[in-house]
Structures are given as structure tokens and as C-alpha cells.
Amino acid sequence: MSFSYKFRTAAFAAVSVAVLSSLSGCATVREYWQRYTENIDKSAREPTGYYEHAEVKKTSKGLVIPDGMVDPVSDTSLDIPDLPVNASDGPVGEEMDIRPPMAPLRSELGLQSQWTGGEAFIWFDVAGSHGVNDEASAWELLQKVLAKLNVAVGKTAPDAYDLTTVAADFNEFGSPYNVSDYGNSALRYRQIYHIRVGRGNDGRIGIATSLIGSMTMLASGYMMKDILDPIELQRFGMGFSNHIIRALEQSHNEKTQLPDVVTVTLEQDKNGQTCLAVDAPYDTTWKVVKQMLPKYHWDITEQSASKGSFKVNISDDSEDVYHEQGVDYFALDEDDYVVRLALEGRRTMITFFDEKDKALKDSLVERLYSGFSQALSKEFALYRSESIK
Numbered sequence: 001m002s003f004s005y006k007f008r009t010a011a012f013a014a015v016s017v018a019v020l021s022s023l024s025g026c027a028t029v030r031e032y033w034q035r036y037t038e039n040i041d042k043s044a045r046e047p048t049g050y051y052e053h054a055e056v057k058k059t060s061k062g063l064v065i066p067d068g069m070v071d072p073v074s075d076t077s078l079d080i081p082d083l084p085v086n087a088s089d090g091p092v093g094e095e096m097d098i099r100p101p102m103a104p105l106r107s108e109l110g111l112q113s114q115w116t117g118g119e120a121f122i123w124f125d126v127a128g129s130h131g132v133n134d135e136a137s138a139w140e141l142l143q144k145v146l147a148k149l150n151v152a153v154g155k156t157a158p159d160a161y162d163l164t165t166v167a168a169d170f171n172e173f174g175s176p177y178n179v180s181d182y183g184n185s186a187l188r189y190r191q192i193y194h195i196r197v198g199r200g201n202d203g204r205i206g207i208a209t210s211l212i213g214s215m216t217m218l219a220s221g222y223m224m225k226d227i228l229d230p231i232e233l234q235r236f237g238m239g240f241s242n243h244i245i246r247a248l249e250q251s252h253n254e255k256t257q258l259p260d261v262v263t264v265t266l267e268q269d270k271n272g273q274t275c276l277a278v279d280a281p282y283d284t285t286w287k288v289v290k291q292m293l294p295k296y297h298w299d300i301t302e303q304s305a306s307k308g309s310f311k312v313n314i315s316d317d318s319e320d321v322y323h324e325q326g327v328d329y330f331a332l333d334e335d336d337y338v339v340r341l342a343l344e345g346r347r348t349m350i351t352f353f354d355e356k357d358k359a360l361k362d363s364l365v366e367r368l369y370s371g372f373s374q375a376l377s378k379e380f381a382l383y384r385s386e387s388i389k
Helices: 012-022 135-148 179-183 230-257 282-296 319-323 362-385
Strands: 111-116 119-124 153-157 162-165 168-170 189-199 205-217 223-225 264-268 274-278 298-304 309-314 336-344 347-354
Touching: 111 230, 119 230, 135 189, 135 205, 135 230, 168 230, 189 230, 205 230, 230 282, 264 362, 274 362, 282 298, 282 309, 282 336, 282 347, 282 362, 347 362
Parallel strands: none
Antiparallel strands: 111 119, 119 205, 153 162, 162 189, 168 189, 189 205, 205 223, 264 274, 274 347, 298 309, 309 336, 336 347
């Protein structure tokens, strides 16, 4: 049974031609690579691997047939002809890129990635729990996941379910460049992707992604245009598609673990300190608190994910700030505090400290509880409504 991976979408050719024409002239010398000191260093993106094959030599010792046995049947059509070294017009030996391609990813949600025809596909299985049933729902989901990944959309054709991203930074595995990549001095690429939504011949909905523009960002700040070989195109395209699948999985897991209504109660933690107990996973609570605090002029001056803490400065403590957002006044007297999060069982405990890192008195936390818990509940509801799915 034949299977076509071409989508039944309109206006694709026109959009592609327009985008590609805007990228004309993207040429470079492939030998110039990534790191830059005073001279361009070729080592950072040279292919890696084992090269024992380059040392293989033909020996004159043939197959020895024991007495009493007939010679095995041979097929000369499989013989490899002797060729001169200059017979190949492509890379040979250590110049060959023998890195493995990016592996396809299969998700429990009923999603799977696949590389074919120069594009990376995300297929939505009909019986999956992803909630995508048609092109429109896949298109809406795509917009949300790109926003979540901070990948902006440039040119778009909504009627054809077709878009081109604005140039954004990615690492060598096709994932959006993040703080961890920066800290590790990971390779950095400024890239543009073409993404379209459609339906395969078997009826499944799919999202097709292809890399249409790439520039290497050197340490000097200079950007060098790339000409990518098929392996690199596959690695970036599949890497980006796999990252989209992981983002969908993360959002799905957060939603399944997050109750419809998050309760915030006033309790004592295992150290006997009065705290706010949040009936939500730690990672989600961290994100919610981080986006909530600045809305009430609790400006974050320092944060540590490893310590689960925020240092904050209250820049405006007027009661109107809180009442305008429909919550009670937080009613604290000082300007600087430390807010800490800790996991206790399946809940997250929030504790408060003064600028000298001393725990706030129980009476202050009790006074803070009403407004802070209201603000948290509102922010959790907003977080759920803005999630990818």
C-alpha cells in the first residue's frame, strides 16, 4: 500500500517561494565553523566518530577451502570496483559526516515524529489523547506551543494552515536556545522554520516542519550564513519537532496533575514554621509564583531554582495595588523579603523570611495569608487557561 506524506494544503508553493526568495544569497564556505578567537576555528563543527574504515586495506589472502568441499557460489555483481582516489566528488575518510540522524520520538499522547521528503512530521494518532481532531485544532495548538517556546510567527497564511517563524536562536539539537545552553557555551544558530498543518493520505493530522534559513552565531557576535547538508537539515528539523512533542507532553502532565481548583491553606511545615500549603506540584507552583509576584509590585531581585527562593523588593505597597486586582491587601510593613518554596509530599509549601533571612512571625504570615492566597488562586486559574492544551 503506497503512502504519501504530501499534505492536501493550498497556497504552500506560493508561500515557500516567497520565503525562499527572501533568503537568496545564503551562501558560505562550509569549512568555516563555529568558534571565533582571532581566527576562525574549524574544529568545533567538524564531524566526529570512529575512522577505522579509513585504514582498511585490501589483502591478497583469499578464502581457503578445506579439502573435500566445493567452492561456495559467488556473485561478482556485488564486487566493489577499484576506484582512484579522485573518482569521488564528495567527502571521503575523515571528511565524511557519519553522525547518526536525530531519532524519531513517540509519545504516550499518541504523537510521533518522522523524517521524510526533507521535512520533519509530527503525526497525531487518531486514538491518541492529544485532543487534536482536525486541521483547525492542530493549527490552534501549534500557535500555543510556539508562544510557549517563545518562537515568534512571521509570515502566516491561516486559511492554508501555513506559517514561517521569525528568526530565533536554537542549539545544535533543534531546541530553542536557553539559559542552560548559554551557560554551557553551546553552539548557537539563528534559524527560520517553515511549518504547515495538513492531513496525510491515511487521514491522520500532521504538522510538517522544515528549516529554510540558518546562520551560525560566533562568539564575536558575528553571524555567518550556513549551507547545511542533509544530515544537518534532518537533525535540526527533527530536533525542533521532537521539542514540540516534549512541550505538549509537559503541558499535558501539568494539567493532569493540577486540580481544577487549587486550594491554598494556612498550615505549619515540618519545621514548625507557619506557611502557605499549596495543593499543586512544585514545578507548576514555582512558575505561577514567579509570574504572580511582579503583578503586585513584588519585584524579583534575585532567584534560585536550586534553592527554591525569590528575593523580592516591594516597590509599591499601597492598598489600591491589591484592591484593583480583586485581592485583599498583603499588609506587610517592610520592603524586602525572601519567599521560599519546598516540596512536602505532593504539596508545595511557601514560607516567608525578612531581608536578614529570619522567618516571619506567625502573626505576619496569618495577616498575609488572605490576600496572597487569593492572588495565587487567580494566577493558577490564569495559568491553566493559558496552557498549551
